[in-house]
Amino acid sequence: MKRTILAIFILLIAGVSCKKTSSGTITDPVKYMSFAPGNSWIYETQNNITATTTTNTSTSSPRDSAINGKTYHVFTNSNGTANEYYNLTGNDYYTFRDLSAALGISPVETVYLKDNANSGSSWSQTVNVPLSGVPTTIPVIFTNTITAKGISRTVNGKIYTDVIHITTTVVITGLPAGSVISDIQSYYAPKYGLIESKNKISVPLLTSTNIDQNTILKSSNIQ
Numbered sequence: 001m002k003r004t005i006l007a008i009f010i011l012l013i014a015g016v017s018c019k020k021t022s023s024g025t026i027t028d029p030v031k032y033m034s035f036a037p038g039n040s041w042i043y044e045t046q047n048n049i050t051a052t053t054t055t056n057t058s059t060s061s062p063r064d065s066a067i068n069g070k071t072y073h074v075f076t077n078s079n080g081t082a083n084e085y086y087n088l089t090g091n092d093y094y095t096f097r098d099l100s101a102a103l104g105i106s107p108v109e110t111v112y113l114k115d116n117a118n119s120g121s122s123w124s125q126t127v128n129v130p131l132s133g134v135p136t137t138i139p140v141i142f143t144n145t146i147t148a149k150g151i152s153r154t155v156n157g158k159i160y161t162d163v164i165h166i167t168t169t170v171v172i173t174g175l176p177a178g179s180v181i182s183d184i185q186s187y188y189a190p191k192y193g194l195i196e197s198k199n200k201i202s203v204p205l206l207t208s209t210n211i212d213q214n215t216i217l218k219s220s221n222i223q
Contacts, residue, residue: 032115032189032190032192034191034222035060035086036060039059039220039222040060040220041192041219041220041222042218045213046214047212048213048214049210049213056078057078058077058084061074061075068109070087071087072085072086072096091114091115092114093111094109095110097110111123111144115164118146119146119147119149122144123143124143124144127140139173140172141170141173142170144166145166145168146164147185149162150163153165153187153195155196156216161189161190163187163188164187165185169184172203176205179203179204180202180203184201185197192222196215197215198214198215199211
């Protein structure tokens with residue numbers, strides 16, 4: 001398990017799904033989320049290594065949760081994985097993931113989107129990750145960059161407008177430049193949140209595990 005932990009961790013942090021926030025914040029229709037209880041999103045993920053396709057439905061619950069001084073809205077998944085938690089503070093979109101059960105590490109809070117940032121803007125976060133054969137954790141730096149704003153994107157035959165495109169890069173502290181081979185792209189549309197993502201990750205020096213998958217929003221039921 002530990003030999004795959006880094007690639008899985010990167011995927012979990014970089015590949016967030018539906019983007020939502022706490023109730024009482026969403027009044028602006030241009031926000032990149034929707035949160036009303038009962039709203040749902042059906043995502044399809046294509047694994048390009050195993051040539052398999054899976055689907056998952058994310059559903060907005062009627063519950064909020066207080067975490068780190070913020071009010072997070074709770075979402076459930078049809079695939080039985082842990083609940084997801086999302087928050088909007090100002091123009092910053094947060095996700096909170098409890099990775100203790102899956103990876104044996106502490107919960108992680110990240111900012112995955114800033115809807116008022118200009119194209120070319122970026123922000124970074126360092127997270128400590130355990131690796132096989134290493135006695136201490138390794139700092140991993142995630143940098144999100146606004147690649148484009150206000151673009152159109154066609155996903156599963158539907159045209160989305162005013163889309164924000166984010167590119168995520170990954171650097172492992174202490175390893176040579178280029179040790180992480182990644183192509184991580186995410187596209188967010190107003191009201192819908194994530195409409196498409198591409199996650200291709202390889203760390204040849206530390207693990208033989210590769211991740212190469214694409215996710216699209218197949219359909220949604222949003223009030």
